[in-house]
Amino acid sequence: PDIMVHFSAEEKAAITGLWGKVHVEEAGGEALGRLLVVYPWTQRFFDNFGNLSSASAIMGNPKVKAHGKKVLTSFGNAVKHMDDLKDTFAELSELHCDKLHVDPENFKLLGNMILIVLATHFSKEFTPQMQAAWQKLTTAVANALAHKY
Amino acid sequence: MALSAADRAAVRALWRKLGSNVCIYTTEALERCGHPAPVTSGSRALRLRPTGFLPRPHLTRASSRRTFASFPATKTYFPHFDLSPGSAQVKAHGKKVADALTLAVAHLDDLPGALSALSDLHALQLRVDPVNFKFLGHCLLVTLARHYPGDFGPAMHASLDKFLSHVSAALASSYRWTPEGVAGPQPPLPRAPESQ
Secondary structure (H helix, E strand, C coil): CCCCCCCCHHHHHHHHHHHCCCCHHHHHHHHHHHHHHHCHHHHHHCHHHCCCCCHHHHHHCHHHHHHHHHHHHHHHHHHHCCCCHHHHCHHHHHHHHHHCCCCCHHHHHHHHHHHHHHHHHCCCCCCHHHHHHHHHHHHHHHHHHCCCC | CCCCHHHHHHHHHHHHHHHHHHHHHHHHHHHHHECCCCCCCCCCCCCCCCCCCCCCCCCCCCCECCHHHHCHHHHHHCCCCCCCCCCHHHHHHHHHHHHHHHHHHHCCCCHHHHCHHHHHHHHHHHCCCCHHHHHHHHHHHHHHHHHCCCCCCHHHHHHHHHHHHHHHHHHHHHCCCCCCCCCCCCCCCCCCCCCC
16 A cells, blocks of 8 residues: 655645644553454453453553553654655564564554544534544555564 | 444434534535645645634535545546635535435435445446445544534544445445346447348
C-alpha cells in the first residue's frame, strides 16, 4: 500500500491542535480498553494482563491503562512526523511483525477506537472534517506499522 | 456472536433516547464518509460549521455526512447527489437509513428476515460493496459517541458495534450466487434472430 500520505496544512493544524488537548494517559487506556471490550478476540495478545473478564474489569485494569498510555504516547510520534510515518514506525513495524505477531488488521481497529475516544471527549471539535483528518492519520499509521510485514 | 439480551436492551434503550433524531445522526454519519471536496490549502480551509456541534433537532443529518468525508470512495455511489453540506438529498438519504435502522431495532430477533428486502436491493440493484456498510457503521458510532458521550461507555459501544455488524451481515446476505443462479431481477437474455 502507498504510505506516502500527504497531509495538507489545514489537516496538520487540525490534528496537532486537537492532539494538544488530549490527555494521553487517560485516552490511551480508554482506547485500548475499548478495543478489548468491543473486539474481544484482541485479548489474545494480553493473556498476562490479569482480569479481562468484563467491560468494567478491562477498563479498570491497571495493565491495560499502562499499555494504552504507552501505545498512545507512541502515536504522538505520528502527530509529530506526519510526513515521515514510514521511517518513524519502521522499528515498531518489525517488532509487531517479527516478535509480537500482530495481525495488521488490529492497527485499523485500534485506530477506530482512538477516533471514538476523541469523539466522546471533544464533541465540539470532532466535526466530519476533523474526523476525516484523523481517519487519514490512523490509516496512515496502520499502513506504516504494517510496512515491514 | 449473537446479540445477547443485554445487547438488545442497550440498543433499544439508546434508540428510545434518540427518538426522532435518528435521521440527524445517520445523515451526519453519511457526510463523515465522503467529504464534498478535499481539504486543501487556500480558500477551502477547514471550516467548522457553526451548527455542527450541539445535538439540536433542527441540525442537518449527522452520520451520513461523516461517511462521505472520511471514506471518499463511498461517494462513488452517489454521483447524482449534491453532496455539499446541508444537501437535501443527503438529508433524505439519511432519513432512509434511519428508518431502516429503526426497523432493525424493532426486529432484533430476526435481522436477516427484517432486512432481506433491503439486502436484495443493495446486492442486486444498487450493488454496493459490503465493505461500505462497515464504514457507515463506524461513522455512525463516531457520530453517536460525539453527541451522546455520557451514554457511549464501552459496554454500550460494544453492543452497538455488534448490532451494526449484524445489520451489515444481514444486508450482505443476498450478495453471493446461489447454486441455482442469482435470484432477483435479471437482464433479459438476447433474443435469437427470428427465422425466415
